[in-house]
Amino acid sequence: MTDKTSEQTGEQEIGEEILESDAIAGDDMLNIAIQYAPRDVDAPRSGPVQVGWLLSERKGAVIYDPPERVRSPEMSKRHAKSASRCPAVLNLESRYFAVKCPYDIHLRFGRSQDGKPRIASVNGEASAIRPSKLNEYVHLVREVEWRYPARPTIQLKLPYVFIADEPVWMTQTSAFLHYRRQQLPGTIFGGRFPIHVWPRPLMWAFEWHDTTQDLILKRGEPLFYCMFETNAPERPIQMVEVEKTPDLADYIELISGAVNYANQTFSLFKSAEAQRPSRLMKPKVRN
Numbered sequence: 001m002t003d004k005t006s007e008q009t010g011e012q013e014i015g016e017e018i019l020e021s022d023a024i025a026g027d028d029m030l031n032i033a034i035q036y037a038p039r040d041v042d043a044p045r046s047g048p049v050q051v052g053w054l055l056s057e058r059k060g061a062v063i064y065d066p067p068e069r070v071r072s073p074e075m076s077k078r079h080a081k082s083a084s085r086c087p088a089v090l091n092l093e094s095r096y097f098a099v100k101c102p103y104d105i106h107l108r109f110g111r112s113q114d115g116k117p118r119i120a121s122v123n124g125e126a127s128a129i130r131p132s133k134l135n136e137y138v139h140l141v142r143e144v145e146w147r148y149p150a151r152p153t154i155q156l157k158l159p160y161v162f163i164a165d166e167p168v169w170m171t172q173t174s175a176f177l178h179y180r181r182q183q184l185p186g187t188i189f190g191g192r193f194p195i196h197v198w199p200r201p202l203m204w205a206f207e208w209h210d211t212t213q214d215l216i217l218k219r220g221e222p223l224f225y226c227m228f229e230t231n232a233p234e235r236p237i238q239m240v241e242v243e244k245t246p247d248l249a250d251y252i253e254l255i256s257g258a259v260n261y262a263n264q265t266f267s268l269f270k271s272a273e274a275q276r277p278s279r280l281m282k283p284k285v286r287n
Contacts, residue, residue, distance in 0.1 A: 049230045051168060052242035052281045055159040056201045056252065063102045063219075064159065067239055070096040070177060070225065097239060098175060099160055099202075101223040104128040105138070109152055109211040117143055117152055122214060151186065152211060156204035161252065162226065163199040163242060165281045169229040170195045172202065175222035185213035188224060195228075197273045198265075199252055199280075241284045248280045 055061050070093045106122040119140050121127050127134070141153040162170055172190030186209040204223055208215065217223070228237050242248070255272050258265050 046235070048236045048238035049166065049168060049228070049232075050164065050238050050240055050281065050283075051195070051228055052163045052240055052283070054161050054163070054242050054244050054248075054284075056161050056244075057159050061159075065100045065102070065220075066241065067097040067099050067160070067226065069094065069239070070098050093177075095237060096173075096177075096225045096227050097237075098178075098222040099158070099224055099226065101217045101219055101221050102158075103137070103217065104219045105134070105156075105215070105217040107138070107154075107215040109208055109215075119152075119154065128219075147189075147207065150211075152208040154206050154208065154215075156206070156217075156223075158202050158204060160202045161199050162195045162202075163248065163280055164196040165279055166196060167194065167231055168196050169193065171227045171229070173225045173227060175225055177225075178222045180221070182216060185210040185215060190224065193266075194269065197269050197276065198255060199248075200255060240281075243282045243284050245280070245282050247277045248282075251276060251280060 053067055055064055104127075106127070107119050108122050109117070109119055111117055117140060119138070121129075121131060121134055124131075129137075137157045139155045139157065141155060143152075146153050169192055171192040174188045174190070184206070186207045188204065188206050190205070206215070230237075254275060255268070258268055
């Protein structure tokens with residue numbers, strides 16, 4: 001039999017404090033004190049960690065593919081002991097997302113008559129990308145800024161931005177699980193930074209070790225990987241496309257170009273976080 005008082009008690013919401021409840025069993029009386037701490041709505045939740053991605057500009061956006069989770073679908077899973085069934089392998093792949101190359105590029109390094117470094121498009125007029133646009137997106141770093149004297153550094157400008165509303169660090173690495181028939185004549189160097197504080201358009205940076213070999217990039221091939229770290233390593237990553245809301249656009253503008261004015265941008269994280277709105281992610285809804 002359920003009386004009115006017990007019904008009211010059952011309707012109490014989590015977050016309210018129940019001071020004391022009497023339970024009678026035979027001749028014994030038990031005094032049970034139960035306290036419910038209200039849940040902090042801003043605290044990280046269980047379940048997947050949402051990582052948002054967007055393009056910093058809409059111009060020509062159709063050529064940029066969404067980031068894709070790294071998978072090996074062509075691997076055989078017929079045998080129970082196959083490496084393709086190994087939990088460690090599957091867990092590693094699940095934490096990497098591939099960003100594909102949006103252009104077909106064939107570059108050659110050389111020097112002018114006065115010894116200045118330069119790069120040129122090998123395909124010339126036959127190139128899929130116009131020379132004016134190539135110069136807009138591909139940049140040869142000044143020689144005094146190279147990490148090694150004999151290794152030219154180039155940067156490929158990209159519009160990809162990653163964002164999170166809870167602490168998430170992103171590491172940009174080479175596409176080390178992708179086999180290229182024609183290997184790159186150098187290595188890429190990535191970086192690691194907190195995307196919840198520092199959402200900025202990414203660059204693809206390349207150090208040209210063997211300048212006698214051309215650099216060939218093909219549209220659709222993995223250009224680099226992104227790996228995401230959270231406060232709870234057991235939580236999976238859920239990638240979602242987000243809208244460039246006014247708040248997010250303003251925040252990206254707030255931190256953009258800081259590298260031109262400060263050498264150690266990591267020292268600006270606390271200042272940026274203090275000015276960050278509590279919510280910046282708004283998943284994009286498509287028809």
